[in-house]
Amino acid sequence: MGKVLVLNASYEPLNITSWRRAVVLLLKEKAEQVEHNGRILKSSFPLPTVIRLRQYVQVPYKEIPLTRRNVLHRDGHTCQYCGSKEDLTIDHVVPRSKGGEDAWENVTTACVRCNIKKGNRTPKEAAMPLTTMPRRPHSSLHFEITKHLRGGINEEWRKYVIGMS
Template identity: 40%
Template sequence: MPRPPTAITTRTWMNAHVRVLNATYEDFDLVPAARAVVLLVEDLALTLVEHSPRFVVRSQHVAIPLPRTIQLFEYVHTPPRPTIDDDTRASFAGVLARDHYRCAYCGVAGATTVDHVYPRSRGGNNSWSNLVACCLTCNNAKSDQTPEESGMPLLWVPRTPRTDRKRQHTIWRELTPHL
């Protein structure tokens, strides 16, 4: 369920954040509202989605509705991000977040440990495909066995998180009614 929008006031509008899209509608950055207003005033960007509830930023000569999403007029080249795949080294915090702190063996919420699907004692690594969130009880029960040996099958297959792709899909969904 979406959270209700926070009321913006003359004292708090600069604390808001605005999503910036490149000229190609790709996610570019999240910037403070003050920076977004500067980009709009300098005609470097246009507002795609206004903040809701509506709030107008005023100066002596200008009144600009506070944006929620803006798009740059000119394409800004960004260096390619490193490719992350299932064999890339993962952090324990990243694994817990990817699995939403749910145990991959029993499904209980609140997992606090990370388990190596293929045990480190047998050459298992710290990759996205070999780590899962796990509750302490299941982690102790599985010990240094594979899921098959311990009789504890995985509830899902561990994969690399696709946060960039998910964020871009969210942006497209938000923009669809406005374009």
């Protein structure tokens, strides 16, 4: 039946849960329904797609590891130089030989062709501008939500996620 976005009492995205768990939270009055997609669960009880907790929950910050998989996901599995989705690699914007670090802000997705063409230069030196400047992702939940949005599912979630509107 689908997944449900759970918002903290402050309207910050907290997690994604099953529709069954969301309905239990609503019935126990621990949450309120914010969005639904028009589907009806039972007479005049719309199936929720976004719920908000009534009590604020403190959430510890969790660092997202810098991995090839996470960089590819952040960049939408697309070369940030030409837009290709074939033969993808990871490129250091400022090459390591020039002091570039392994950091979210210095790695980006590039196809093999662009990576070779750029070589041991910065994008400016190679006259190859990036379509999107690399940045640290907001949260692991942000990653999970973008998967759902890229699939065209749960578009109503978009307005609750920073940088997705």
